[in-house]
Amino acid sequence: MAGIYIHIPFCKQACYYCNFHFSTNISGMGDMADAICREAIERKNYLQESIETIYFGGGTPSLIGTDAIQKILETLYVCFTVSPSAEITLEANPDDITAESLAHWKRLGINRLSIGIQSFSEKHLQWMNRSHSACQAENCIHLALEAGFKNFSIDLIYGVPGLSKTEWSENMDKVIALGIPHVSCYALTVEPKTALQKMIVQHKKEAIDPSLQSIHFKMLIRKMKAAGYLQYEISNFAKPGFESRHNSSYWKGKKYLGLGPSAHSYNGEQAMEYFK
Secondary structure, eight states: OEEEEEEEOBOSSOOTTOOSSOBSOGGGHHHHHHHHHHHHHHTTTSOOSOEEEEEEEESOGGGSOHHHHHHHHHHHHHHSOEEEEEEEEEEEOGGGOOHHHHHHHHHTTOOEEEEEEEOSOHHHHHHHTOSSOHHHHHHHHHHHHHTTOOSEEEEEEEOOTTOOHHHHHHHHHHHHHHTOSEEEEEEOOOOTTSHHHHHHHTTSSOOOOHHHHHHHHHHHHHHHHHTTOEEOSSSEEEOTTOSOHHHHHHHTTOEEEEESTTOEEEOSSOEEEOOO
């Protein structure tokens, strides 16, 4: 069994901390979808195994529209043997999630969402320069549940300057109260050449406090365990049966094909990055 990762390199705006490959110029989204389809066709012999996971990452895959997602999925089904029970994940931002978009994604076969919430606090979302509001962060969870998405994950960031222990605890309480089955929690990292690094150097933003991050992480482990979540990776916590099959396959050394700019592949012997 194997997996496919698709990198969609577009975002509405740049989060201060992000160093992933992306562009806020979204005019080329259609061309990018076509290029990913051509790449899939050219590399259809890279994997001979049945595909058990497909993951749309980014960037912000929820930006590209259902026609592009459909085109990519149809190409994958033609080029590869996709398991009927495949886990198909779409990364989405709260401000892209509507009842209509959820219905379209479900119709296309998307059966798992990874939602980039990062925080349920308005002030911390603004500190990170996120494109959504605290209201949208919570509302999108209700919309996903109403649309029938039982398998989904959210991202949260801890160790943000100014994020108190009480506020971090409130974020986790929200996860538990909403019944979110999977959460990925990451310590804020100051990556080279990011806007955040520049602002810290210029004393426009407070530097990261590693001791506070350690406190937040220990709180996270205790609270998630008490609520019945399994910590199956360093940053990932899931209710039993809701572990990410795609992410877990990396740790298990399974083969995977990466499509799109900056995506890596692994054929069981060596990893590679494909340039065309």
